[in-house]
Amino acid sequence: MELKQYAQIVWRRIWIPIALIVIVAGVSLLTSQAPPPLYGLAQRFNIGVESQAVAEEYLYDGYYALVSSEYVADSLTEIASGELFASDVNRHLAEAGSDLRLAPGAISAETRHRTLRLSLTWPNPDELTVIGQAIEQTMLQDVPGYFPQFSASSITVRTFDKSGPFLANPPSLRQRLDLPIRLILALVAGIGLAFLLDYLDDSVRGRSELEAMGVKVLAEVPKK
Numbered sequence: 001m002e003l004k005q006y007a008q009i010v011w012r013r014i015w016i017p018i019a020l021i022v023i024v025a026g027v028s029l030l031t032s033q034a035p036p037p038l039y040g041l042a043q044r045f046n047i048g049v050e051s052q053a054v055a056e057e058y059l060y061d062g063y064y065a066l067v068s069s070e071y072v073a074d075s076l077t078e079i080a081s082g083e084l085f086a087s088d089v090n091r092h093l094a095e096a097g098s099d100l101r102l103a104p105g106a107i108s109a110e111t112r113h114r115t116l117r118l119s120l121t122w123p124n125p126d127e128l129t130v131i132g133q134a135i136e137q138t139m140l141q142d143v144p145g146y147f148p149q150f151s152a153s154s155i156t157v158r159t160f161d162k163s164g165p166f167l168a169n170p171p172s173l174r175q176r177l178d179l180p181i182r183l184i185l186a187l188v189a190g191i192g193l194a195f196l197l198d199y200l201d202d203s204v205r206g207r208s209e210l211e212a213m214g215v216k217v218l219a220e221v222p223k224k
Helices: 005-011 015-031 062-079 083-095 125-141 174-202 207-212
Strands: 039-049 110-111 115-122 155-167
Touching: 005 174, 015 174, 039 062, 039 125, 062 110, 062 115, 083 125, 115 125, 125 155
Parallel strands: none
Antiparallel strands: 039 115, 039 155, 110 115
C-alpha cells in the first residue's frame, strides 16, 4: 500500500484523531491541578567574634576568635529555626506595621565556616521581601544578645548577600511534557482507530480497490 493510500485512509476519518485530541486536551486541562507558585529567599551573613583582651594587656591570638566565630555560626543554625528567633522576627514585622507572622521552624539554616545561610519559602513574593527585611534586622540587632558568654560588642554580623524572591517550585520536566505526550498518544490512537475501521469496512470506494480484488473495471462514473 502506497503512502498516498495511507493518507487517504486517515483523511476519510480525520475526525477520529481530532476528536480524541480535543477530548484528551479538555479532560487534561480540567483535571490537572498545578501546584501553587512558591517563592524563595536566601540570605547569607558573615559571623565574627572579635579577639578579647585580658586585663587590657594581653590580646588573644586571632585563631581563637576565628574558632569562636565558627561556633557562633554553628549555634545560629539551631537558633534560627527556633521560637526565640521567630519571635524576634515577628516583633520586627509588627514594628514595621505588618500583620505577617513567621512560625518557628519556617527558616532553613546552614553554615559553612563563618558564613550563615538562611532560606525561606513563601507563597507571596511581596510578603517574602518584608519578612526578609525583618530577618535581616533580627540578625543585625538581636543575635549578639543570644550569646551571654560574649559581650554585645564582640559579636559582629554583616549581611554577605541575598537573593530573591525567586520562583522556588518551577514546573518540572514531567509537568511540562505531560500534556504534549497525552496529545501525541491521542493522535496515534486516533490514527490507529482510523486504520482499524478502514480494515473492517468492506465497502469499495475506488477503481484500484476493485482491481486489487481481481475485478475488471469496464467503466467508471466520475464524481462530477
